[in-house]
Amino acid sequence: MGSTVKSSSLGYPNIGENREWKKTLEAFWSGKIEEPQFQEEMEAIRLERLRRQQQSGLDLIPVGDFTFYDRVLDTAAMFGIVPQRYGYAGGEVSLSLYFSMARGNASATACEMTKWFNTNYHYIVPELGGAEPALTANLPLQAYREAKQKLGIDGKPVLIGPLTFLKLSKGYAASETDAWLDRLLPLYGQVLAELQAAGAAWAQLDEPVVCGDLAEGDAARLQRIYAELAKAAPELKLIVQTYFDAPDDYKTLTSLPVAAVGLDFVHDRGRNLQAIAEHGFPDGLTLAAGILDGRGIWRADLDAALALVRQLQAAVPAERLLLQPSSSLLHVPVSLSGEAKLDPALQGALAGADEKLAELALLAAAASLDADEQSETVTAGFAASRETLAALNALPERRVAAVRDSVEQHGGKRSERTSAFAERRAEQQERWRLPLLPTTTIGSFPQTAEIRSARAKWRKGTLDEASYETFIREQIQDWISLQEEIGLDVLVHGEFERTDMVEFFGEKLAGFAFTSNGWVQSYGSRCVKPPVIYGDVDFVDPMTVQETVYAQSLTGKPVKGMLTGPITILNWSFVRNDLPRSEVALQIALALRQEVAVLEHAGIGMIQVDEPALREGLPLKKSRWPEELRGAVDAFRLATTGVSDTTQIHTHMCYCEFSDIIDTIRDLDADVISIETSRSHGELIHSFEENTYEKGIGLGVYDIHSPRVPSVSEMVSMIERSLRSLDPELFWINPDCGLKTRGREETAASLRNMVAAAREIRSSKPFAASPL
Template sequence: MSQAVNTSLGYPRIGLKREWKRALESFWSGRSDEDEFEKRMKEIRLSHLAAQQRQGLDLIPVGDFSLYDHVLDTAAMFGLVPKRFAKLDDGGKITNELYFAMARGSKEAAACEMTKWFNTNYHYIVPELGGTEPSLRENRPLQLFRETKQELGITGKPVLLGLFTFLKLSKGYAAQDIRQWIGKLLPLYAVILKELEQEGAAWVQIDEPILVTELTEEDRALVNEIYSYLRGAAPGVNLMLQTYFDAVDRYEQMVKLPVAGIGLDFTGNGAVQLEQIRKSGFPLDKILAVGLIDGRNIWRADLEQKLKVLAEITAIVPKERLWIQPSCSLLHVPVSTSEEKLLPDAVLDALAFANEKISETVLLTSLVNEGRWNSVEDAQLLSNKVALMELNTLPERRNEEVRAASRDAQQQDAARALPFAQRRLLQQKKWMLPFLPSTTIGSFPQTQEIRNARRAWRSGEWSEERYRLFVQEQIREWIAIQEEIGLDVLVHGEFERTDMVEFFGEKLEGFVFTSNGWVQSYGSRCVKPPVIYGDVTFRSPMTVEETVYAQSLTAKPVKGMLTGPVTILNWSFVRDDLPRDEVASQIAVAIRNEVQALEQAGIEMIQVDEPALREGLPLKASQKDRYLQWAVHAFRIATASVRDTTQIHTHMCYCEFHDMIDAIRDMDADVISIETSRSHGELVSSFEEHRYGQGIGLGVYDIHSPRVPSVEEMSNMIERALQVLDPELFWINPDCGLKTRGKHETVESLRHMVEAANQFRAARAVLTS
């Protein structure tokens, strides 16, 4: 190997036009059988590999493709099936029926827990190890390696989730038992690698992103033991130990691990990584895989700057021992800008999705290999420079009035006038809500009829007035449904909204929207994040009309529904020329204007959702406090200006309560709902250690699973929560919005939820009579 090599860590699963999503949903609905499904998935999988081959990748990752989630794939490969799915498990290869039951639940069994993949918006299925005994049901990397070689003539780079990361992301075992679980799984990893070695795999990429977190000395010793064992078990296969999402700690220890190569992330905190190499060098016997192209954002790389980094690295590490690659899997970005026809030219020219990022990787590699470090005459480098310059000179990039308001807001305390205990008394008197008040998180089913109506309106087939009347008709229907079910606090249903972030971005300045910029969030659920390219500016009220209309239909309170500033930030592709806290502050000022508009219009229960607050947390504990300070402050900028009697709600997802308790208290919301149904017991247990003294609703059923939970199931969740939470502060709600569910299951589930609440109210009435 006399030259630098280019490679990638993974490719988007969903397809250029979401073919993967459509194949999944066709299979789930019964419109295609298993043979058709498997055939279609193979076609999609091979087309993705061929696309990367055409772009000139030297080493193409194989095995990153998944039918649902790569962590679930690993658990299934090792037969780690929770006991509640035993009826579907015959001890052999995991069937699609069993695989998808674990992911989505079945009529008989709740789905496995789902949570965020590190600090991204991708969700993985949490492996449950308790009560299981691992065995290698199938060597999935081997099968996909063979398929790729036979069908396309590609000798790929198999991708495998590392053992240490897999265990750290799993549940169902005590921390002190990790060595025991390593002992169970390590021989199975060794079999996978031996068989790949026999099949002719030269390199295997083993993903260990957990290594960028702050590990203990015991953890580091375990990692060393794992890789010493694997090297001895399959000495003929080269292991590329791949890290991403941050710089590694203890660099000197990390690069001494017994592997053939180390993959490091040189974006984000890449300056730290570069300084480590400057200071300590790099081993002569290893390959350095340089993660130089940002795999998590959608902006073109500054190729001149990237070449400067590579020039520094090649002064230390010869180019023949370099791989040049994206910083992480391209799973987190859309497939290609080729489908984007409506964006402003200056913005479009500055974007790079997965295919464009591969092209940047290939170009950088050729420039390094040809020694063209500062070629001002190179057409591609010149094009890159011009595109970035044209983006940065757009007038929308700098609005002095917005920046002044943002600076002022950042310097303010942003606190409610009265503490919660005093506000609560005023709010109780105002609202007169019953014991265990019931509500929902905000959205109701987005039926095909609603999607068709929105499409007709956007295309101009429907007039503004016709669409407005249609939305009002949906609101009227669902206000009546909520009243009939017996909910205490209602919502308008968000029928006018495509996505909780996109909707607000479309009504604010500083955003643009792609036509086909989809990324996977969980399962077949794909989202199309807005692009924040300029300073964020409030134009006019965004939600007042629909909320006021809904309130006119009922005497019960209707919540105004807004998305919080940190969630808008974290669920968008964000400009990379400003610190994220400055962008969050701009958004917070805009949301504050909307909160004030709702309050002035008579809406005095307002929910400002922050489901993505936690996922923005840095992976290193030492950096978390700084993030939480500005994130919480942004929420308070948006909400603290209201009257004492105005009740502020918020909603959060997958919150590990114990490490967020102080931040959640500091948000000072009157009521918080937390998405917890898939990990309810663990969260409730944390309240035994961490008291929370404000209004709270723990989701009593899982909306991600297509099933109607029983009254008994919800009652058990409520009863468990009330053992550690103040019943006077507890709310009853689903664990998230209901947009993706069907109408029948939504209505029946909410009926069961209200019935469960009424049972507790009746029991309390007996006790107090």
């Protein structure tokens, strides 16, 4: 009999099996419950998620990964890193201040929000400028004590590591990195020392930045950081946890004075296993091995996973091996065991957090025994895994010959528009006769309780198809009238028939399936239910034409057709793992190309194909970007280039380091691009001061993630700064994202101010004399 192999996890979903967390947050924000009730309900959710992990048999249960909004924001608040605009005077950060940083308030804008590495989760960016850090509350200690006192769990506190926290922050120069470490390390040391004093055995420090492109001096900083932290809490066993790729500097990482190193063996492309084979694994160091996909929803091939574990056991003794998911399970639903509406062959192949922990327990049990002495439970579990995978792969939707043939026909050839942008622009100006600085929105309008209720009744069958269609048309008519009254130049139909910009299209394309309760957190209380791409993707029937054509019939102004782009559909879905993602992207692009053609044929001459997730799927290492970006451009152009010169193709993307991918954005060859920028407008404008952009562009002039209504003067200031670097004849004015989550009154007020700002700029010198 072999030695016992233990299991661990990096984190667990916040939201609860039925989104209890979201509902509690939104009830508090809306004033329906007070803070004492909020805290009580959140505690119940927090303890329930710990119980579920406890029942799974995990040896090391993470604590401190639960959050009211975001863990990076928690870390900033714990260290008193609060922007000066909030009037913070020190001490523990109140709940109202915490949520003001996340969401803004009447007098101060929210902190910037951006993507957590290459996932669809968003974190709040800490602002270090002017901050005087101090430990305001030891949050990991509070979480550790709560788990121990109320559930008897000797948990593993989880923190964002110092280097990662700094790299994810803004408001300081690179030359100040070491000075900031001087300020932060004593605080981290105090947190860990207090955990040690309370009896904690382990603490996990997440350092995913180690798997990206480290700057000169970062290896030395890592050594300094962990030498100081080990000194501050010498009895506490520290785990330096990496994920989403493999570290380039394996030798430095495994030489740190810590008890364990966590490596991702799922998304590392085999590099971590190769590094162990080449360099070995140090004696005395524990390997926390990420062997199950923490981001995907497919049940594991347990035979393949156990084979990997056996390879690791050849290099690391069982007593120094921890089996775990590749990353936090934040990125998957709590459970997918109750999805009875799905084809049983598909449903059986899905795994949420609870199912993954069950798989982990099986693997730990199997790894603790020799191959010839497995228990009945392990044997039965592995046999069920094989049957599940075989049933999935036998589904006819997994391989559709016509789709594969179409992809092969288009593969490797980049699609082109008939004419260059300058020629198209002249024809489009002649067709549309738009004013200087045309105003528009990104696409969606508020999804009110009335709209959500009507859709729910329609889905349940208590509202018939004709009545639902009439209701949607009434919403479209109402908002077309409102847009005309506000004075927008290019209108949208409002997307009232859509629950989610990806789910809507997935429901109408072949190859997709949908869970009933497969929710994951995107940002704050915003939860999404990603589609499951399990088969070959194919166009079935027109998806958006009916509503768009109806909206266009109500107005003489142009109405944009609104589609979600292939890369965003890919990145915001749970994607099959038996095909390259690039091939799935081309399947989606071919289906969208047919929808674009149908829209154009129906007379819709502006078509927006949104790619807000264009950058978020990029690897952590920039050396891998070119291949990924080429594939993204190929898919977008395959979807959009089959139109005439007079048809104007728009796209939208969320904030990114523009200068990093400006060539890619040009290569998309969209006539107009809008970029979400309001929380980081200055940084983006700076990149335009160094890089020219010669096609139509709109920079978001106000933040739709905050409920506050920006003033005309605020937006005028943003526009004026943009026009210092951008051609006014190519500049569009728009919010920075869709307005689905906002209320009607605040939306109308914000858009009125936006139109007023555009008119103020148009009437000012030198624009008043423009012939446009």
